[in-house]
Amino acid sequence: MPASDRPILILGGTAEASKLATRLMESGYRVISSLAGRTKDPARPEGEVRIGGFGGVAGLCDYIARQHVALLIDATHPFATQISDNAIAAAAATDVPFVRLERPAWLQRPGDAWTTAMTLEEAVAAIPTRARVLLALGRQHIAPFARRGDVHFVVRMIDPPEVPLGLIDYELELSKPGSLEEETAILKAKRLSHIVCRNSGGTASYAKIRAARELGLPVIMIERPHRPGANTVPDIDGVIEFVEANLSF
DSSP states (O other), X not given: OOGGGSOEEEEOOSHHHHHHHHHHHHXXXXXXXXXXXXXXXXXXXXXXXXXXXXXXXXXXXXXXHHTTOSEEEEOOOTTOHHHHHHHHHXXXXXXXXXXXXXXXXXXXXXXXXXXXXXXXXXXXXXXXXXXXXXXXXXXXXXXXXXXXXXXXXXXXXXXXXSSOOOOSSEEEEEOOOOOHHHHHHHHHHTTOOEEEEEOOOSSTTTHHHXXXXXXXXXXXXXXXXXXXXXXXXXXXXXXXXXXXXXXXX
């Protein structure tokens, strides 16, 4: 099969993955973007799109073989460790070129009041009694906070949960991350005293960090798990260079 007919598979779901798909399509590559399907109405990137898991390393290997994938790109969330580990293993097993796009982590700036946590449990323990906390983590990371009945949580989600969250004292904020002005307004309106979030990096959700800085609110920042550094680039241009070096029409 000619290289031009073989697709590039992007493991996506991030803003960078969507922009990358557009760039590659504009350059004439065939692109398949794979989305996890955790939101009900995800923004669909340009090109072909599949939604749902693969069934572990074996399932991803099978998909790569069936689709004659020419190159694999991991552009998932920095905390999506399972799919990233599966991608590394599948690329090695199938011998397809592999590159990971991982946006740089946020760095603490003057005026930031961060408490660093390496795990969810450390973040739970760091919250002071009677705090009012914006919990911006994703529904699969909420459960450890259920033991903090002395804290009021404002839980940000894109879609309403299908089952109760299990938190003792909480309210839902059904919205996507907004502008600096919007994030500031939410923090003030909800009378929030702290933010708990993960160090996702990028620009899409950074406004809440800026708003916390300007309002003098503490942030409990969950740091990223250690990831292999091989074949990892920090931006879309680096991925494009890798693609051009490894694929030809």
